Amino acid sequence: MATAKIYNQEGKEISELKLAETVFGLRFNADLLHQAVRVALANKRQVLASTKGRSEVSGGGKKPWKQKGTGRARHGSIRSPIWRHGGVSFGPTAEKNFKLKINKKMAKRALLTALSAKSRDNEIIIFDDLKITAPKTKEMAAVMQNFPQAKNALLVLDKGVENARRAARNLPNLGTADLGSLNILDVLSYRYLIFTKSGIEFLNKKYGSAE
DSSP: OEEEEEEOTTSOEEEEEEEOHHHHOOOOOHHHHHHHHHHHHHHHOOOOOOOOOTTTSOOOSSOSSOSSSSSSOOOSOTTSTTSTTOOOSSOOOTTOOOOOOOOHHHHHHHHHHHHHHHHHTTOEEEESOOOOSSSOHHHHHHHHTTOTTOSSEEEEEOTTOHHHHHHHTTOTTEEEEEGGGOOHHHHHTSSEEEEEHHHHHHHHHHHTTOO
8 A cells, every 4th residue: 555745834754654555556547547538528518609580589570672583692581590690500509518528437436546547646735734813814825835836736535624715716726626625626726636534534534445
């Protein structure tokens, strides 16, 4: 079983923690990660572009002019797509669905594979505890100054640490995520992951028996 170093907020190594092989020791699988990220990005995508068809645009249903005798081309409606201000043919609509699916076992495996890759690359930092007395940016900035390598990091927090969450909010290169809802995009969007000791123990317990 692999181990990881545990640091205090001053940046000093104080102990080691065992990491579950089923969480932090999986073999890298690029195809699985690609599929999981593709699904996550697709499901996060919002429908922004939307056009109106000829039945939705404003305009009368009356024939613009009689069929014959005017010398002009025949038309049946000013809402025709070939008219200015008419409906749009084959345009994007709000009903467009970008959703993709991946089964739960594959999604979980992809998350653990990403965590394992971070562990192998020594890109996981573990705090013994994180105590922020007030939701002030300068307090979190002082802590992060002790870890100069973590210039682009994600702070993974459990519930009940609102001070730390709010203190990290204004630091440009530090993101935050909830431990209980950590996902593949969270893990891969930052170079370093920062956990507390209790957070790692939570992951070991939750996924320790995963196949």
